Amino acid sequence: MEHETIIKYLNHTASSEEVKDVEDWINSSEKNKEEFNRLKAEYIVSTFDETKYTSKVEEGYIQYRKNIAQSALGKRKKLWANSLKYAAMLAIVFGCTYLYIDRNPYTPSPKVVSDCKKDKKADVITLKMENGTVQVIEEDGLSEVKDSKGNMIGTQQGNKLKYSNKAPLNELTYNTLTVPYGKRFDLILSDGSHVVLNSGTSLRYPVKFIKDKNREVFLTGEAFFEVTKNKKQPFIVNTNGLNIKVLGTKFNVSAYPEDNSTNTVLVEGSVKLRHKDVNDKETSTLLTPGHLASLNKADRKIMVENAETSIYTAWMNGDVIFRHLSFKNIIKKLERHYNVHITNKNPELDEELFTASFNNKTLDEVLKTFKDNYGIDYTIANNQVTINP
Template sequence: MQFSDQFLRAINRYFNGTASEAEKDMINKWYHSHDDATVNVDVNQADYEQILESRLKQRIKESIGIQPVKQRRLWPRIALAAAAVAAIVFGVFFFKAPGKPEPGSGATNYTNDIAPGKNTATLTLANGKTIVLSDVKTGVIVGVNKLTYNDNTVISTEGRDLSSLRSVEMTSLSTPRGGTYQITLPDGSRAWLNADTKISFPSQFIGKERKILIINGEVYFEVAKNKEKPFIVVADQQEVEVLGTHFNINAYKDEGSTKTTLLEGSVKVSLLSGKRSDEGTVILKPNQQSLVTGSQGIAVKEVDAAEAISWKNGKFSFEREEMSSIMRKVARWYNVDVVFQEPLQEVKLTGSISRFEKVSKLLEMLENTKEVRFKIEGHKVYVTK
């Protein structure tokens, strides 16, 4: 079942206590339409969690039994079922926050919790003028003579010269650590920026191609079709050419490789060094991912493309992923520094949780494997055994 970005954002704001009455009403009506019993979402959080937990237990009891727990899974089978039911009710995964640890129990004390990232980005015009975009909006639309948010609200540009929007001069959009944003490019193509990401693009696509640059970070694209004008993305040592398709590029400089994952259509991935020949060029099919690493050329493997864009859909999703990679994602989204106090970087874990949760819930989930433990001090997360 697919849920709209608007619905997921409403859920996020509800659990943050900032949902509007209209959003509460939308959630309430949707929930009631999928459940015979009624629960008003405006009850207090403690009562609501108690009711939900009771319902989850009852549904699980009716459908499955408790299965053995496999080592290094992030939760036993019964918890997976609970999360699945929660996904049906809410459209997102969530887990109960850790309770207060008993003295001497060894449980992690998350008194210094950290909120998840949010919608925040900066648009830099060709003339160097910057616009800090609203954190209560989700995306920006770049037009010929004006800038608007996704809800068609015109962005105030008082004192700023927008003449560069009518030219081919380069404009950039960047998100900080702990930030995400969506942009509709001048040709109608849409791009979602993950945390700590920067892209650069011409204010208008004039000429035979539509070319943008990923300076750093991760971007999911839905490209507007135009057979006469290929869409080209340059990231680090590679170039991706498409006519109209959906794909994701992970080009963080600290990842060691550039990953391009195709969801639909086809794309051509080329090494910049081999662009003038067939060497260093591959054509990706849906559910394939290319990896460009240093001078080792291009490798291609089969993947679950949905896993690659889980971040765009509001989830952390790990499939036998190394702790070093997991904690890089945590560092970017929660804007924290991660310190490994023991050599646990290569421990592999599997699981999923909402990106809208505070960091304590994610860390508790990882701790349930008995493979790692955490301590939060300020904006540093320490990893230990």
Template sequence: MNEDQFKDLLIKYQNGKCTDREKTLIENWLTFGHFEGKVLSDKQMDVKVERLTERLGLAPKRVKLLPRIAAAASIVIAIGAGIFFYTTQNGNNSIKTAVYTGDVGPGKQGATLTLANGKKIRLSDAHNGELAKEAGVTITKAENGELVYQVKDDAGNAERFNTLTTAQGETYSVRLPDGSIVWLNSASSLTYAAGLMKDGKRSVKLEGEAFFDVAKDKLHPFLVQTRNQQVEVLGTQFNINSYREEEAEATTLLEGSVKISSGSSETLIKPGEQAVNQNGMVRVAEVNVENFVDWKAGDFNLDEMNFRVAMRKIARWYDVEVIFDKSVPEDIHSGGWISRNKKLSEVLQFIESSGIARFRIEGKKLYVSR
């Protein structure tokens, strides 16, 4: 359904002139107004409705949207994603969904641990229990799959570095010796000393994306080094997105406070703020933090995101190569929330139903066109 068709249907519904089928269609949209369990706040809804009326050319004084209609409209049009196509063929309304000849299952828990001696352990294949000992540090795999480091003896400096690496389509968590927990997103790596401490500080190096829940320790700051910056905390929760293919690094703070050092500049951010570092220039803004820890909760947040950035998120999780036809513009945006536990075809149908793009799966290649 294009915007003109939706506008006409919306007005018909408000005037009580919809057919039973059209009424059912609108009410199905209303049911979907929670983004698969993600309920929009009143403030978010107001913004969506305002953008909807601007996009459709419907000033509020001309067409007053009922609250529940506004909710549906904001999801179907303003953020550009819906459940199905609505078309007219030979005068009969029909619903169409995309069909794919290939499909890919969602990613899973998995990673590779590389020890200081070069030994590699595939954690998805390893049995629960003790995996290794290094410099007085015992490394085990817990029943829930989590990697756990514990200082059993006098570990000294224990500066023997380990690297935890996730491939595309994998995610994993590690509990460090100080009790801090790090969740790694797909195509990411975390490097750290087995004993974590280095020069009196807890230090790790990140490539890709991770969520940190840092144990409080006023005597030993926790440092996260990425390609362009260093993040320093004492005890807090935050997310860092530092994929090389993205234009900027984003640090999003949930609790506590963090200091971001980039070149000669230092920036402090508070809970609910995000620092975006692009070429050494750091910008801070208030954000809805849930939008940036979606992956940890098992979701894709595609709301008002650059379409190519959204497709890179999807590619990492489903381990596919995305190939864009030149008909796909650089500046279009996707929208909506959907679970990362669904098959790739379901996610593509969700996006395709907005009319933003068309998809074709061939093995591990995902072709995108308009």
């Protein structure tokens, strides 16, 4: 698979055919999934060096390769190879010094944090602005968010970012919020819609929704949406392969590229789902509350079934719930939730199904439960977990 096509996939600029090609390639082997995660992590890191926005994929790809090459030549922003290999949306920065934008609104100048005594791993939430610059969101910060022209477009307080509907904008401009593994973040869009982003998630959205245009956002990962009702402006969540159209409702979407399916669970209201590359309205699938729609990426079929919605929204409270889930998929969820890498040296467990609920438990508590109840042995060393044979 050409790297340029993968970058287009990550930028949400790939054609329907290219999207299908990339996802088929990802799901064809574990080796391809690992390669995709590595490229994705490298791409996230490379955006830290971008200072000028470009809508041309070719230029973006050249900048991406340039940034990675410079990193290899000894820039202070180092890639921790082990984490890069597996952390799909995790930007890792190493070195004695790293640069970020001070989130204090009263001291807007850039601030350099230096600590040469030891390397620091920065698992940071980032906000990519309309001009391509990337700012670090401090979870305990308090700040105003301004666009490249100095207009105040929103405010950030702690783990919540809220956009203003009064921003002086007459055309669509986009920001992208990226949340790494092990974290969650709240976002209030300019129309008042509330989005909670799960770990390993990126959402691209308009700074301000424009009158007479659909409210469209672009999701990679998982998020819970509580959409403000507006019949004149439908709200559309775009994932790679599926469009979800709503007027005003509450629902959860899980669209991690490395997963075999894209899942939508409706809590309240109604939504319509259709394949991204199909414009025929008659082919859309209507979802009602208490149901799960699952898009199988292999055969492109959408299956609808009854669902206990609380299972799919428990992550917002820090809970981890499994219902008849295979061990290999449990590993994925634990890696995202706890920001760890898990190596399974007992492959016979991969297809075993488990059911369990953990309410705000530590990783060690979760694994100990598996050990006590199922005899699964493990070791933990820093952020590396090994499931022993």
